Amino acid sequence: MDIFDKLTILSDAAKYDVACTSSGVDRKGEPGSIGNAVAGGICHSFSADGRCIALLKVLLSNDCVYDCSYCVNRRSNDVRRTTFEPKELAELMIQFYRRNYIEGLFLSSAVVRNPDYTCEQMIEVLSLIRNTYRFRGYIHVKAIPGADDKLLTTLGLLADRMSINLELPSHDSLKLLAPDKSRESILVPMGNIKAGIHENRTDLAKYRNTPKFVPAGQSTQMIVGATPETDYQIINLSAALYKKYELKRVFYSAYMPVVTGRNLPSLDTKPQLLREHRLYQADWLLRFYEFEAAELLDEQNPNFNPLIDPKCNWALNHYDFFPVEVNTAPYEVLLRIPGVGVKSAQKIIRARRMGSLDFLDLKKMNVVLKRAQYFITCRGKTAMGIPTHPDAVLRGLLSEQGAALAQPDMEQFSLFDNTTSTKEELIKCLTGQI
Amino acid sequence: MPYRTDIAYLYDGSFEGLLCCVHESYYQKELPSLIFHYGEAQETLFPVKEIATDPESAEKVERSIGKSISKEALSLVRLCYLSHMEDRELTILRFLRMGYKIGSSVTNMLAHDTVRAITKGAQNVQGEAHFYREFLRFSEYNGALVAIIEPKNFVLPIMSGHFCDRFPSEQFLIYDKTHKHAFVYQNGEKNLIPLEHLELPEVDATEAQHRVLWKQFYNTIAIEGRINPKRRMGHMPKRYWSQLTEFMD
Secondary structure (H helix, E strand, O other): OOHHHHHHHHHHOOOOOOOOOOOOOOEOOOOOOEOOEOOOOOOOEEOOOOOEEOEEEEEOEOOOOOOOOOOOOOOOOOOOOOEOOHHHHHHHHHHHHHOOOOOEEEEEOOOOOOHHHHHHHHHHHHHHHHHHOOEOOEEEEEOOOOOOHHHHHHHHHHOOEEEOOOEOOOHHHHHHHOOOOOHHHHHHHHHHHHHHHHHHHHHHHHOOOOOOOOOOOEEEEEEEOOOOOOHHHHHHHHHHHHHHOOOOEEEEEEOOOOOOOOOOOOOOOOOOHHHHHHHHHHHHHHHHOOOOHHHHOOOOOOOOOOOOOHHHHHHHHOHHHOOEEOOOOOHHHHOOOOOOOHHHHHHHHHHHOOOOOOHHHHHHOOOOHHHHOOOEEEOOEOOOOOOOOHHHHHHHHHHHOOOOOOOOOOOOOOOOOOOOOOHHHHHHOOOOOO | OOOEOOOEEEEOOOHHHHHHHHHHHHHOOEOOOEEEEOOOOOOOOOOEEEOOOOHHHHHHHHHHHHHHHOHHHHHHHHHHHOOOOOOHHHHHHHHHHHHHHHOHHHHHOOOOHHHHHHHHHHHHHHHHHHHHHHHOOOEEEOOEEEEEEOOOOOOHHHHHHHHHHHOOOOOEEEEEOOOOEEEEEEOOEEEEEEOOOOOOOOOOHHHHHHHHHHHHHHHHHOOHHHOOHHHHHHHOOHHHHHHOHHHOO
């Protein structure tokens, strides 16, 4: 098979992996080598689905011995099988990199023969790229669950980021859809990577030339919508992963029905894109806005409101917390205002040192007032004509989204009683970025 | 004595030249109503004063910005100078006059029109430079890499360093079609030169093959069930598409 067909098959098989970021590590170039890495990450293109392309995302092989029912590469599925030669993949990646098509490599693989063998093949590719080509750019590698610890350590020393997919948000779901994988076979290596990073940090402090182990940290991904977990369960799980396993990112992937299976949703199931979007928004609140999972959802309200973002939802449920006076509120409090992000909060702190701010000033500083206006005061005053009842505020927030839900006759509109809207309608109102 | 405003400055278009305009404005107590450079057609009813570029005064002004205002202010001025914003010279002059009066905190006055204007100019330049770090595409011709860009702002001086660090062993050329300049990196040497026209030969078979492979990867990696043209356009504005390998025929 020629390289064109291999690339087609093995990128097609890798596309459902969502993580394609190139962030988390700064590394300067060096004479005689090729490449560098930028902590903020660089996207090099955006595919027709609007997702960022930062890395050459491929499988080393799709010739799998496992039979996970949700996966296109499962043993029992009838697809063309192929495997990259380490040399041809390394050369292809370097040639793409030289042309500034990509930031580096994202290498995953089906389990060929057994986890150890697969891991050894991946190590061969990465050491070619790192040692022969002297590549200093970004490499994200999937850890293969079940592979020997020593092999995973070697892999981690060659990569910048390592990830193990959690696949499904609960033990039962995993048992149902991925019988060859257990929760332990995923969490144990995750714990090992964390321990490896810690150990490496101590070594680095002692010996300057210690090679770095997974310097950009680890991430994971789970599929949303194939199994019955609630948003509350998922967000709690993410919070635990951030705390316990010190993950850099948790990715959510709306379930795309590509194969049929006894325990799987039917092929005409629509991917829950809006739900995925809400989960990412909530994830952001956990990581950058100092929110706790328990603040966002609870047993009684286990799912996000599809109509408004999690931060607005929180604000409406904690209406006593507002209004916030922008001229005096501390940074953490500013961050709680819907429409005020990290950048805006920092700008407000800077600008108010020079004198008190009013609504016009905020507008000039590009603070998103259409949401913030309901929740703030400037010099003790609220904006003109702003409603003060949470229901009315919700109507206002929705009307600015263009939803025709803010008609005055809908006085009894309540927060969580909007399950009547169909999934399609909700998907249509998804325009924001994920 | 009130400042004289019924005057226009004409300078050579260089950053040093612009700093000399600032110098002149200070020592002659003048607030020009227009600053423009040679090669730029401007109609003005006011008398035009030609400002000679004197490296010594330029350096004096540059040092004073860092010292009397802040390093941040100096970097704002440098970036804004590269922008295609109308009135960038006057904005810089106004900003510096404010800065000399207020000091380092001038850059905190985010709601002030002049500070907003210079910040906007600087951000525009940085934003576009970042877009080109993402979307610039090299093609190989006889072992050397060549890229063509069409930026609105003169971003070449601030984005070329990224590629020098990234490709220390390569030879490459980035041609700015809008500003008719080329950045050349060869054997570790960096040169920014004016270049009226760039003629490129046909690409060879290897280059053509890599383009085909990249296009195939680009098309394969999208998930059909999630096609979202609006989102793609939001992240990757159309005006960059003309030079992207993935959209070439």
